[in-house]
Amino acid sequence: MNDDEKDVLRLRLYVAGDAPNSVVAVAHLRSVIEECASGRADVEIVDILRDPERGLRDGVFVTPMLVKFEPLPERRVLGSLGDRRFLLAVLGLNETPGE
Amino acid sequence: MEQSQSLAATSRMPTGIAGFDEVADGGLPRGAVTVVLGGVGTGKTTFGMQVLAKGALEHNEPGILVAFEESAGRVVANTSGFVWGGEALKDRGVHAIDAQLSQWVEQSGEFDLIGLLAIVAAKAKEVGGRRVVFDGIDVLLSCLGDAASIRREAFRLRDWVNQSGLSAIVTAKADHWGQASATDFDFLEFMADCVVTLHNRVVQGIALRFVRVAKYRGAANSGNEFPLVITTAGLEIAANATLRLSYPVSADRVSSGVERLDSMLTGGYYRGSSILITGVPGTAKTSLSAAFAEGAARRGQRTLYVSFDEAPEQVVRNVASIGLQLAPHIEDGTLVLKSLRGRAASPEAHVAQIRAFLAETEPQHLVVDPLSALFQHGFDQVSEGAALQILDVAKSRGVTMIFTSLLASSTGLAEQTPINISAIADTWIHVANVNQGGERNRTLTIVKSRGTAHSNQVRELVLTNEGITLADVYSVGGEVLLGTLRWEKEIADQRAREGERNDAIVLKQRAELALAETRFELTTLAQRRAIQEEELAQLQKRTTAEVDTRVDEDQERLQRRSADPTDSPSAVADQGVDPDPTGPQ
Structure with missing residues (x-):
């Protein structure tokens, strides 16, 4: 339990500027991280509109796309991340019981 | 007016698909989206x-x-069978983006194409791209789940294309027309400026491909379906069999490869003409074709030899037995030998393949052996159209074409010739087997040859290990003699001729003798004549000489009488005879 909580989440979210789905995805991810993995998540947000080369290089073309590098296994989730329970499961997090 | 025409011209993107631009208003729309729909294996990619x-x-x-749908690398690799395809494309201006969603990608919520389009735009800017193909976009769009999202992204794509100035082709599967899986993609057709549909139809076990321009915004579009074929040249519309009326016409002759056949044709085939050789199996149709090709190769003229259902090695080996060595000509490229499997593709596909071979090798002569391979499926109209197209292509290129046709049996020549190509062929040579005296021999007849004062006689076709030759045939009581019978007849004739010769010698000698006798007689007669003339002359002389002598004698007598001139009564009488006036004084 303690070990799990000390695991660092290394995430990257590819977005397309302020496209609605991208904005929504950022908001969903942010709320989950803040509420359930506060302080132990390393999140990089890549804006493909600003840096399309990055998308080409990383092989990510469709946005929004979340990539979880650590803890292993790597997982990729396409979409606006509207399903909170699914997102928590992907990230290996538990819902924090109450405030 | 001119301006609008040039605008129209520049607003079309040539596809490089032979025949397609002609039926698609000059090409696909520039700066717009063309959707290509078709089932699996219809050639969308x-x-x-x-x-x-x-x-x-x-x-x-x-x-x-x-x-x-597939990895970009595999898509590119799959084109390596085409003359324009293969890995080299990557270095020659075709850039690939692998947008295949990994099977490990999970989905949660909605997504859009905004990021993707930004990446494509960046790539296009980097490489100066003008054309873009979104291949298998249905795979991605179907992940969007609901029709509204699909619709939204499709319109996003279209708007992006219109703004980018790129010309786009979007391919999507449309397997089951009219069924639910396809209706979600109806909007693709709706949003596109041009819609091309591809489909396969299986007829009697052979897949035929068709293409149709289902929609073309702002263009007159017939919406007709056209047969489509895939060859080493790629996709190609198999044009309707429209035989042109004017072809390059040549008065040059090309040797048939058989010396005596050239004589029968008063100098060989016309360059650029079509020659049909018909006959049942084993009547040396291939040998005649190969003799032609080999002869042409020796003169440095390139021949494309398309053999149906017989491997190149097999052809080379078989004709080597009659002294025709094709291998060296294949090595130096003057003979290009290609094999096709008759049943492996539709007649239309074979035509397209032969057309592609012609474009690749640019030969002066073409042999298709047998052309009747196109007819083994039995679709008469398609097959006949295909045969006519090959003729058309060859003629329009000024290529001399020899094509053979297999007849199922030796009877009913005209009815058995599977196509009325025999009517279109410029020269029609028929080879037949004739059984006689327990032997099977081959005969050759020139059924017709346009513009040639050809021999109508039947010749025996003789294959030796030194090549092909034609032998004169003898007819006895209306029956043509061949083989051993011909040989026997020849010997008999030779003997008869020898006898005749001996007789002639005798006769000649006799005649010479007769002539000599006549000459001798003439000489004798001439001598006789000379003698007689001499006799006559002598006699003439003698008669004059006798008169003179008498006068002299008279004068002597007078002189003697002058001693006593008065007593010569005879002198008075003599005065009348003697013209000398002085005499009687």
Whole structure:
């Protein structure tokens, strides 16, 4: 339990500027991280509109796309991340019981 | 007016798909979206790749492939069977983006194409791209789940294309027309400026391909379906069999490869003409074709030899037995020997393949052996159209074409010739087997030969290990003699001729003798005549000489009488005879 909580989440979210789905995805991810993995998540947000080369290089073309590098296994989730329970499961997090 | 025409011309993107631009208002719309719909294996990806490759290679218009269904690497690799395809495309202006969603990608919530389009735009800017193909976009769009999202992204794509100035081809599967899986994609057709549908139809076990321009915004579009074929040249519309009326006409002759056949044709085939050789199996149709090709190769004229259902090695080996060595000519490229499997493709596909071979090798002569291979499926109209197209292609290129036709049996020549190509052929040679005296021999007849004062006689076709020759035939009581019978007849004739010769010698001698006798007689007669003339002359002389002598004698007598001139009564009498007036004084 303690070990799990000390695991660092290394995430990257590819977005397309302020496209609605991208904005929504950022908001969903942010709320989950803040509420359930506060302080132990390393999140990089890549804006493909600003840096399309990055998308080409990383092989990510469709946005929004979340990539979880650590803890292993790597997982990729396409979409606006509207399903909170699914997102928590992907990230290996538990819902924090109450405030 | 001119301006609008030039605008129209520049607003079309040539596809490089032979025959397609002619039925699609000059090409696909520029700066707009063309949707290519078709089932599995109908050639959607090939369509897109060919447009990209031809654009890059022939029009200096770099292109971008965005592959959703298969990896971009595999899509490119799959084109290596085409003359314009293969890995080299990557260095020649066709750039690939692998947008295949990994099977490990999970989905949660909605997504859009905004990021993707930004990446494609960046790539296009980097490489100066003019054409873009989104291959298998249905794979990605179907992940969107609901029709509203699909619709939204499709319109996003279209708007992006219109703004980017790129010309786009979007391919999508449309397997089951009219069924639910396809209706979700109806909007694709709706939003596109041009819709091309591809489909396969299986007729009597053979897949035939068709293409149709289902929609073309702002263009007159017939909406007709056209047969489509895939060859090493890629996709190609098999044009309707429209035989042109004017072809390059040549008065040059080309040797048939058989000396005596050339004589029968008063100098050989016409260059650029079509020659049909008919006959049942084993009547040396291939040998005649090979003799032609070999002869042409020796004169440095390139021949494309298309053999149906017989491997090149087999052809080479078989004709080597009659002294025709094809291998050296194949090595130096003057003979290009290609094999096709008759049943492996539709007649239309064979035509397209032969057309592609012609374009690749640019030969002066073409042999198709047998052309009747096109007819083994039995679709008469399609097959006949295919045969006519091959003739058309050859004629329009000024290529001399020899094609053989297999007849199922030796009877009913005209009815058995499977097509009325025999009517179109300029020269029709028929080879037949004739059984006689326990032997099977071959005969050759020139059924027709346009513009040639050809022999109508039947000749025996003789294959030796030194080649093909034709022998005179003898007819006895209306029956043509061949083989051993012919040989026996020849010997008998020779003997008869020898006898005649001996007789003639005698006769000649006799005649010479007769002539000599006549000459002798003439000489004798001439001598006799001379003698007689001499006699006459002598007699003439003698008669004059006798008169003179008498006068002299008279004068002597008078002189003697002058001693006593008065007593000569005879002198008075003599005065009348003697003209000398002085005498009687």
